[in-house]
Amino acid sequence: MGMPLRQSLRIGAHILRNRIRGRDRFPLLLELEPLFACNLSCAGCGKIQHPADVLKRRMPVEQAVAAVRECGAPMVSIAGGEPLMHPQIGELVEQLVRMRRYVFLCTNALLIPRKIDQFRPSPYFAWAVHIDGLRDRHDASVCKDGVFDQAVAAVRECRRRGFRVTTNTTFFNTDTPRTVIEVLDYLNDELGVDQMMISPGYAYEKAPDQDHFLGVRETRELFRKAFAGGNRRRWRLNHSPLFLDFLEGKVDFPCTAWAIPSYSLFGWQRPCYLMADGYAQTYRELLEDTDWDSYGRGRDPRCANCMAHCGYEPTAVFTTLSSVKQSLRALRSA
Numbered sequence: 001m002g003m004p005l006r007q008s009l010r011i012g013a014h015i016l017r018n019r020i021r022g023r024d025r026f027p028l029l030l031e032l033e034p035l036f037a038c039n040l041s042c043a044g045c046g047k048i049q050h051p052a053d054v055l056k057r058r059m060p061v062e063q064a065v066a067a068v069r070e071c072g073a074p075m076v077s078i079a080g081g082e083p084l085m086h087p088q089i090g091e092l093v094e095q096l097v098r099m100r101r102y103v104f105l106c107t108n109a110l111l112i113p114r115k116i117d118q119f120r121p122s123p124y125f126a127w128a129v130h131i132d133g134l135r136d137r138h139d140a141s142v143c144k145d146g147v148f149d150q151a152v153a154a155v156r157e158c159r160r161r162g163f164r165v166t167t168n169t170t171f172f173n174t175d176t177p178r179t180v181i182e183v184l185d186y187l188n189d190e191l192g193v194d195q196m197m198i199s200p201g202y203a204y205e206k207a208p209d210q211d212h213f214l215g216v217r218e219t220r221e222l223f224r225k226a227f228a229g230g231n232r233r234r235w236r237l238n239h240s241p242l243f244l245d246f247l248e249g250k251v252d253f254p255c256t257a258w259a260i261p262s263y264s265l266f267g268w269q270r271p272c273y274l275m276a277d278g279y280a281q282t283y284r285e286l287l288e289d290t291d292w293d294s295y296g297r298g299r300d301p302r303c304a305n306c307m308a309h310c311g312y313e314p315t316a317v318f319t320t321l322s323s324v325k326q327s328l329r330a331l332r333s334a
Contacts, residue, residue, distance in 0.1 A: 006123065007075075007102055014074045015321055025258045025287050027073035028314050031273045033264035034059035034092065038082040040108055042142045047081055057265050061092045067263040068096060071283040075102040077128070079273075084111035090118025097124045104128040106168065108142065109154035116157065126164040128197070129155055133169070133183050141170075155191055165193045166238055172201040173214050177225035184226075188235050195238035198223075200247070200307050215305045216297070220249030239309070241329050242316035247307065255296030255303065259314030261286060271295045272310050275302060 011028060018026040037055040038048050048055065068076055076096055083089050084107050096103045106128045119125065129151055132141040138148040158165050167187050171180060180198075187193050200219040214222070227248060237244065245251045261283065262273035268286040270277045275295075280286035296311065297303050303311075320326040 027071045028259045029075040030073040031262040032078050036081045040142045061088050077104045079106040084115050109151040112154035121162040126166050128166045131167045166195045167193050168197045170199050180226035195236045197238045219307050223247040240316045243313045253315035255311035256314045257311045260310040
């Protein structure tokens with residue numbers, strides 16, 4: 001199962017409008033980081049490795065909304081850091097929902113019990129809770145015991161209140177096809193979340209743990225085995241069929257990181273939220289003054305093992321909509 005049909009049609013219309021206007025590069029989703037601070041210190045994350053004065057900063061709501069308007073992306077992923085630490089996060093989400101942007105609030109869920117009353121269920125809003133395995137695996141990933149149980153309790157409460165809940169699970173070279181199957185079975189069948197996002201671990205240069213990121217060959221083998229036996233078809237995965245093909249190694253794509261730009265406290269990040277080769281002050285400057293052809297596997301050695309959604313999910317979406325066969329396939333999975 002891919003994204004909801006209503007959302008898929010919105011994205012398709014957005015792409016068509018931009019193609020008609022002759023635009024070669026335009027955004028599908030904005031990665032918005034209104035802060036870098038977090039209440040956890042995960043081994044595979046490099047976002048909290050900033051000086052104390054930077055970690056104290058919070059992006060004003062007006063600035064965040066202006067960035068969304070400026071780039072025109074129909075979807076916004078609010079990340080960080082832990083966005084629920086932002087004192088005006090409820091107001092920010094409310095404004096974006098009123099703009100009819102599809103908003104995913106990425107969170108470790110620890111603050112949901114304290115903040116949930118600031119939010120209302122909407123077809124334009126979804127919690128995106130990070131769950132990186134079952135209890136022991138998840139707690140080890142976030143370097144703190146008890147987080148898995150708190151996250152699961154928060155997910156259940158969100159669902160009880162009528163919210164749409166997605167999850168985001170990152171896999172590393174310590175995972176096996178069995179651990180992938182176990183956590184996705186649990187999220188899909190027992191916890192009953194609406195949809196699940198999956199990602200191979202990507203090498204944050206400042207992450208404390210640099211030893212457990214996946215390579216391309218390892219990623220393809222892991223997902224090919226995990227998806228076998230009909231698992232892929234029955235899991236409610238929030239990805240296009242072609243991106244899942246890509247994870248298995250059935251197809252390969254060039255990177256189109258420009259379709260998921262990243263905007264943070266420092267500005268528009270080049271070239272994506274995984275790499276920081278400087279910042280642009282405007283979205284137009286990001287598009288026009290970035291040498292996009294110098295990035296991606298086979299072009300930049302830092303990209304050699306990257307199969308992250310920020311670079312390759314957009315390519316899968318564009319490829320899908322350029323083919324009647326693949327478009328029908330995606331609609332059947334919606």
